[in-house]
Amino acid sequence: MGKLTNPVLLKELKLRFRFFKSVSGMLAYLIAMSIFVIGFFYITTQLTGTGYFRPSESFYLFSMLSLIQMGMILFIAPGLTAGAISAEREKQTLNMLLTTTQSSWQIIIGKLLSSLAFLGLLLFASLPFYSLVFLFGGISPVQLLTVFFFYFVTMVAIGSIGIFFSTMTKRTITSMIATYSSSVFVAGFTLFFFFISIMVNQTMIEAGEIAPFTYFWLSINPGALVLSLLSGNLMTEFYTLAGIDIPIWVTYLLFYTVLSIVLLTISSSRLRANMKRG
Amino acid sequence: MIDIQGLTKKYEDFTALDQLTLHIEQGTVFGFVGSNGAGKSTTFSILATLLAPTSGTAYINGANIIEQPNDVRRQLGYMPDFFGVYDQLKTDEYLDFYGASYGLSSQQRAELIPTLLELVKLTDKRYEYVDLLSRGMKQRLCLARALIHDPAVLILDEPASGLDPRSRSEMRDIVKTLKMQGKTILISSHILPELAEMCDEIGVLEKGRLIARGSVDSIQGHMQGDRQLTVKVLNSSQQAASHFRNDPLVSNVQIVDDNTVICFYRGSKEQQVNLLKQALQQDILIYQLQEERQDLEDIFLTITKGAEK
Ligand SMILES: Nc1ncnc2c1ncn2[C@@H]1O[C@H](COP(=O)(O)OP(=O)(O)OP(=O)(O)O)[C@@H](O)[C@H]1O
Ligand SMILES: [Mg+2]
Numbered sequence: 001m002g003k004l005t006n007p008v009l010l011k012e013l014k015l016r017f018r019f020f021k022s023v024s025g026m027l028a029y030l031i032a033m034s035i036f037v038i039g040f041f042y043i044t045t046q047l048t049g050t051g052y053f054r055p056s057e058s059f060y061l062f063s064m065l066s067l068i069q070m071g072m073i074l075f076i077a078p079g080l081t082a083g084a085i086s087a088e089r090e091k092q093t094l095n096m097l098l099t100t101t102q103s104s105w106q107i108i109i110g111k112l113l114s115s116l117a118f119l120g121l122l123l124f125a126s127l128p129f130y131s132l133v134f135l136f137g138g139i140s141p142v143q144l145l146t147v148f149f150f151y152f153v154t155m156v157a158i159g160s161i162g163i164f165f166s167t168m169t170k171r172t173i174t175s176m177i178a179t180y181s182s183s184v185f186v187a188g189f190t191l192f193f194f195f196i197s198i199m200v201n202q203t204m205i206e207a208g209e210i211a212p213f214t215y216f217w218l219s220i221n222p223g224a225l226v227l228s229l230l231s232g233n234l235m236t237e238f239y240t241l242a243g244i245d246i247p248i249w250v251t252y253l254l255f256y257t258v259l260s261i262v263l264l265t266i267s268s269s270r271l272r273a274n275m276k277r278g
Numbered sequence: 279m280i281d282i283q284g285l286t287k288k289y290e291d292f293t294a295l296d297q298l299t300l301h302i303e304q305g306t307v308f309g310f311v312g313s314n315g316a317g318k319s320t321t322f323s324i325l326a327t328l329l330a331p332t333s334g335t336a337y338i339n340g341a342n343i344i345e346q347p348n349d350v351r352r353q354l355g356y357m358p359d360f361f362g363v364y365d366q367l368k369t370d371e372y373l374d375f376y377g378a379s380y381g382l383s384s385q386q387r388a389e390l391i392p393t394l395l396e397l398v399k400l401t402d403k404r405y406e407y408v409d410l411l412s413r414g415m416k417q418r419l420c421l422a423r424a425l426i427h428d429p430a431v432l433i434l435d436e437p438a439s440g441l442d443p444r445s446r447s448e449m450r451d452i453v454k455t456l457k458m459q460g461k462t463i464l465i466s467s468h469i470l471p472e473l474a475e476m477c478d479e480i481g482v483l484e485k486g487r488l489i490a491r492g493s494v495d496s497i498q499g500h501m502q503g504d505r506q507l508t509v510k511v512l513n514s515s516q517q518a519a520s521h522f523r524n525d526p527l528v529s530n531v532q533i534v535d536d537n538t539v540i541c542f543y544r545g546s547k548e549q550q551v552n553l554l555k556q557a558l559q560q561d562i563l564i565y566q567l568q569e570e571r572q573d574l575e576d577i578f579l580t581i582t583k584g585a586e587k
Contacts, residue, residue: 007378015366092362096423099326099356100379101348273330275344 007102008110013117022118029072029122033065037129040064059138059230065129066147066226073154074187074222076119078179081162084111085271086172104268108163112264116159123151139230146229150249154222157256158183164263167271190221198241205241215242219251279304279462280325280431284334287320287486294320296486297334302464302479304339304430307457309473309494310466312483318466319359321483322435325464326356339430339462352380355424359435359466363416365409369400372408372419373426380427387426394422398452414445421452432456434465438472450476506570509539512563521557528553 016022044057088094097107133139161182165175194217201211218224218238228235228248239245280302287295295317302308310318323329325336327347335342341349364372370391377387395401398418403411411419421437434453438446453476456463467473473480474494482490511518518539522528527545534540543550557564 005378007375010378011364011367011371011375014371015364018366091364092358092360093364095323095326095328095358096356096361096376096420097379098328099351099354100376101351101381101427102379272347273328275327275330275347 006106006110006113008097008107009114012110012114016114016118022121025118026122026125030125033068033126033129036068037061037065037132055136055138057138058133058136061136062130062133062139062144063227063230065126065133066230067223069123069126069151070154070222070226071187072122073119073151074158074183076122077116077155077158078162078176078183080119081112081115081159082166082175082179083172084115084163085166085267086169086175087166089170090172098272104271105264108167108264108268108271112156112159112163115162116155119155120152123148143229146249147226150222150225150229150252153253153256157260158186160260160263160267164267167267186220187222190217191223193217194221205243208243210243211241212244215244215246216251218242219248220255222252225249225252279337279339280308280464281337282321282325282334283336285321285324285331285336286333287317287324287329288332293486295324295331298483298486298488299334300481300488300491302462304462305457305460306479307453307463307465307477309477309480310464310483311473311480312466316483317486318483319435320486322356322358322433322464322466325350325433326354327351352427353430355427355429355432357420357424357432357434357437359439361420363408363411363419365407367408368405369395369408369411369419370404373423376423377426382427390426394425397425397455398422399448414441414448417441417445417449418452421449425456430461432461432463432465434463436466436468438467446472505543507541507543508566508568508570509541509564510537510566510568511539512537512565513561515539517560518557518562518564521560521562522553525553 040061044060085094088097130144133144134141158179162175162179165178165182166172169175169178194214197211197213197217198205201214204211205214225248235248280300282298282300285295285298286293298317298321310321312318320329324331325338325343327343327350330344335344337343338350339353341353343350364375367375373391373394374384374387377390378384382390392401392404395404398421400411400415400419400422403415408416408419417437417440421434424432424434437453438449441449450472453463453465457476465473465476477494479492480490480494481488509518509522515533515536515538519531519533519541522531522539522541527543527549529542529544531539531541543553545553554564554567
């Protein structure tokens with residue numbers, strides 16, 4: 001990038017956090033999380049009848065929290081990013097931004113990071129809930145860090161999809177629809193295709209052959225990723241099933257990193273008119 | 279300096295800009311006239327590197343718009359015809375953001391902003407939210423924004439559109455100040471007399487073609503037919519009227535009151551001098567002669583009517 005300061009990033013951060021709405025949004029989220037955690041405590045201690053909260057339940061709570069937060073990322077990241085460029089186009093501020101000497105890449109990255117900043121803050125603010133989990137055991141700090149790292153990877157990936165559609169489409173509404181559809185695809189359709197490919201590849205799987213599609217569809221699913229990070233055992237059966245034992249997180253990381261880079265590169269090359277090709 | 283060479287823009291089979299070639303010297307204020315859809319904004323967008331031309335090219339202070347768009351951006355201040363502002367930003371933050379976007383250091387920005395606000399007379403609005411400013415103020419702010427990186431060339435797309443007469447005159451004054459600073463300015467407007475006042479040269483664009491170009495006077499001189507003279511005399515307006523009626527170049531003589539005659543005159547300036555000399559010799563005491571310039575508006579209509587055919 002050449003320069004450490006990114007004007008778009010700095011301006012948008014200033015705007016986003018100046019106003020009450022971001023604070024109230026965050027409060028609402030934290031309240032919802034608290035209700036969930038308290039409810040979870042209440043139900044588990046009641047159901048087990050012991051009045052204790054054991055490490056296994058703590059682990060279960062952690063898994064639930066992690067999945068919920070992943071779901072939240074998939075749900076919120078499109079909304080935050082899908083309008084990043086197209087809204088400027090609609091508000092007629094884009095032209096003036098594009099006539100400045102900032103590089104297209106700088107503008108795109110500034111937009112991406114500033115749009116995701118709010119989401120990052122939400123995740124950060126949810127850390128105290130995890131301290132509860134530490135209190136009761138069942139999870140290691142490394143596991144927590146890994147999960148958060150993959151939140152980041154997923155945020156950037158979904159965010160890049162949003163920025164991409166926002167750059168390529170004229171209107172925010174189109175971009176929103178396309179980005180949310182992508183998110184639904186990533187969260188749900190990958191699972192659907194996973195099951196389809198199990199059925200289609202049944203004979204291969206039974207013969208113990210390698211079923212790359214079966215492996216692929218599951219390994220790009222964020223939910224499967226979270227579960228695989230939490231419990232290696234959960235996935236052993238899957239690895240033998242697909243005949244590939246590369247950990248899911250490797251494929252996940254690779255796939256979404258490449259996807260993000262490709263989408264952001266296309267976005268930055270399409271942001272401005274290509275003067276060389278009329 | 280702006281050098282436009284055979285610039286063409288086609289939208290499918292519609293030609294919005296047709297082989298425009300135009301050279302504008304440094305320090306010139308050049309006015310772009312043309313009816314709606316003539317291709318003014320298209321030209322400006324291409325020069326501002328926002329739109330790729332179908333063919334042809336242009337140079338802004340020596341930088342090629344196609345090969346060196348970033349050098350063009352550095353040299354060029356562009357004010358679009360329609361624009362929005364970021365809400366929730368204050369005036370000084372607004373300018374600060376664009377300053378940073380042009381790579382100015384925070385110190386440079388801090389020094390420049392008060393100067394620019396002074397220039398566009400928005401000093402007292404420094405800490406107000408941009409979207410709460412009036413239209414005229416926003417327009418001036420947008421001009422200040424276009425100036426933040428001290429560009430040598432300015433492209434202003436109808437900077438005074440939608441403004442009341444007072445704001446328009448303020449905008450004109452700012453443009454004059456910028457001209458004095460030696461900037462090359464390309465400006466389009468629908469309000470034609472205004473261009474006449476600001477510009478050194480005018481180009482008339484119609485259907486993507488430059489159909490006339492020259493100094494304000496030469497275009498007016500070239501295009502004008504009859505001009506209206508209002509003559510005030512100390513003695514009898516009757517006598518003056520009959521004198522004018524005798525001249526074949528004068529038409530439509532009307533007596534307004536005891537001292538005032540209106541007529542239309544078709545001759546050259548030299549012929550006009552003769553007419554007046556003869557009048558004075560005949561003791562017609564002309565103490566005031568006012569020439570209603572046929573304004574650009576009418577000339578513009580005359581010219582573009584020609585292009586329709
Ligand atoms: N994206 C586009 N697709 C097709 N035609 C376009 C497009 N943009 C502009 N045009 C056409 O190009 C022509 C020139 O438009 P332009 O905006 O340059 O005119 P203008 O001289 O600025 O007019 P105005 O005085 O109304 O601002 C118009 O006929 C317009 O319809
Ligand atoms: Mg226009």
